[in-house]
Amino acid sequence: MAAPIQSRSLVGEAILLVLICAFCVFPFYWMVTTSLKTQVVALESPPVWWFTPTLANYWEVLFEDKVGVSLINSIIVAVCTTALAITLGTPAAYALARFEFRGKTDLWFWFITNRFVSPVVLAFPVFLISRELGLRDTHLALILMYLTFSLPIVIWICTDQFRSIPRELDEAAMLEGASQWRIFRSICLPLAMPGVAVSSILSFIFSWNELLFAYILAPKNAKTAPAMAVTFMEGYDVPYGKIMATSTLIVIPVLIFALLASKHLVRGLTMGAVK
Amino acid sequence: MTTKVSRKTLAAFLGPAVFALAIVGIAPLLFAVWKSLHYFNLTKRAQERFVGLENYATVLTDQAFWEAMGRTALLFIIAVPVQIVLGLIIALVLHRPGLTLFKTLTRLSLVLPMATTYAVVGLLAQVMLNQKYGVINQMLGWIGIESINFIGDPTNAFIAVILWDIWQWTPFVALILLAGLSTVPPEIEEAATLETRSNWTVLRHVQLPFLIPSLVAVLILRTADTLKLFDMPFTMTRGGPGSATEFIAVLIERVGNRQFDIGMAAAQSIIMLAVTIVLARLYIRFFYREVR
Structure with missing residues (x-):
């Protein structure tokens, strides 16, 4: 009797798993199919599932509606933020992992606290300051503000990574007379590459996804893709196909990166509470 | 075991990161505190003046502020228990042995919703929940439910935000709980399944x-993220209809960006920050006690 019960429960389990997958993936399916519909097809009621696909929406948003430009802005901002966060964050992570100093706990606490601060708290003061400094509507303003979340992520994940590198390597190098900086650059940093890669991907994803700072600080020239997508919603005749084409273009790079770092995404979102 | 180093070395390693984070994280905060003590409206610059704690008094007696706080709390109280129950079911299924390929695929698909640009999630809701052209209403029709005006009706719009929050964050909760389940020693689990047939x-x-x-992590992170919630309701409903989906971050954005009352928005955000810091302290007390 045991075997049939088990196979039946396995079938049930498989069905449940398929349902979970469908639940997660269906909105993406709908997004992509809607992006391939003309406005006329998109406004069929009830919605149609089979139709002749067209790439017209992509063509229009990329070349007529400046979504192409906003995607380039997004890439510039996300890549520069990530590079800057890695440059500033890895030495700090190394210090937290290896050195002994007073106030370490407080410093740690402060880094982690940034995970909880809502961007809306910082957005308006930064808006005023950036106007004074002539930084309004520049990539630099966004890159700097995105450090508030990318730098703590890099520091958290890389500290963990540096701790896992055996100290015997440092000690051997120290006996050879290498400086701390030399040990960091030539021995530990190369060994910490997996952590650097994971935190780069996470920093890229979070910068790419950000809306509030972008919406308030970069209304025109440095406008990023998510902020661009929002402007489509203004007005009466909502262009569904174009909105979904823009959404697809925004989401695809993020999903690729998320799948690449799928094991670490939760770690990044919890700042390491969950391994 | 850690190394003692000279102050110069320490400053070289830590200085740049600390300096950068102080400039972008702390300086604007101090500026916000200063502005929160002023009447400061971008459209009425001539009337700018120091008003002490007046803004705070206004915020604390402002009905719109408390309603937004209440709405944010209500979203949390409804969405998070659902996320925990569904997430626990998913985690338990994934934790069981067998069907490895199915489970790997499921785990990968769980990553997608939480990585998706939050602004896009709101746009997707707009498209899928539309009363006339939306696929969700079509599906409801298949099971005999009349089409629902999700975005245009205050109560329904609130429900729609809850549903979308559940869609986006249940997978996150599931994966945290799954990580928690993997900390149970397998011997104990096996012994227990031999003892009893009841799951x-x-x-x-x-x-x-x-x-x-894991559950404490879920509660605290979801609280912080619900307080931060802006992108999804903003792109979905702009806080409307009326103020039905105006959560606290959306309210502050409206006061600062659409009413230009930056002094007031600053006071509101400082109060919200105080709530957040208390939460963060709790969180860190639970998880990061041992910093060597």
Whole structure:
């Protein structure tokens, strides 16, 4: 009797798993199919599932509606933020992992606290300051503000990574007379590459996804893709196909990166509470 | 074991990061505190003046502020328990042995919703929930439910935000709980399954104690993220209809960006920050006690 019960429960389990997958993936399916519909097809009621696909929406948003430009802005901002966060964050992570100093706990606490601060708290003061400094509507303003979340992520994940590198390597190098900086650059940093890669991907994803700072600080020239997508919603005749084409273009790079770092995404979102 | 180094070395390693984070994280905060003590409206610059704690008094007696706080709390109270229950079911299924390929695929698909640009999630809701052209209403029609005006009706719009929050964050909760389940020593779990046939007993007496840290993480992170929630409701409803989906971050954005009352928005955000810091302290007390 045991075997049939088990196979039946396995079938049930498989069905449940398929349902979970469908639940997660269906909105993406709908997004992509809607992006391939003309406005006329998109406004069929009830919605149609089979139709002749067209790439017209992509063509229009990329070349007529400046979504192409906003995607380039997004890439510039996300890549520069990530590079800057890695440059500033890895030495700090190394210090937290290896050195002994007073106030370490407080410093740690402060880094982690940034995970909880809502961007809306910082957005308006930064808006005023950036106007004074002539930084309004520049990539630099966004890159700097995105450090508030990318730098703590890099520091958290890389500290963990540096701790896992055996100290015997440092000690051997120290006996050879290498400086701390030399040990960091030539021995530990190369060994910490997996952590650097994971935190780069996470920093890229979070910068790419950000809306509030972008919406308030970069209304025109440095406008990023998510902020661009929002402007489509203004007005009466909502262009569904174009909105979904823009959404697809925004989401695809993020999903690729998320799948690449799928094991670490939760770690990044919890700042390491969950391994 | 850690190394003692000279102050110069320490400053070289830590200085740049600390300096950068102070400039972008702390300086604007101090500026916000200063502005929150002023009447400061971008459209009425001539009337700018120091008003002390007046803004705070206004915010604390402002009905719109408390309603937004209440709405944010209500979203949390409804969405998070659902996310925990569904997430726990998903985690328990994934934790069982067998069907490896299915489970790997499921785990990958769980990553997608939480990585998706939050602004896009709101746009997707607009498209899928539309009363006339939306696929969700079509599906409801298949099971005999009349089409629902999700975005245009205050109560329904609030429900729609809850549903979308559940869609986006249940997978996150599931994966945190799954990580928690993997901390249960396999010997104990096996011994327990030999003792009893009831999955519930195993969950209650064997797995639950190991899940407590994960559950605390879920509660605190979801609280912080609900307080931050802006992108999804903003792109979906702009806080409307009326103020039905105006959560606290959306309210502050409206006051600062659409009413230009930056002094007031600053006071509101400082109060919200105070709430957040208390939460962060709790969180860190639970998880980061041992910094060597």
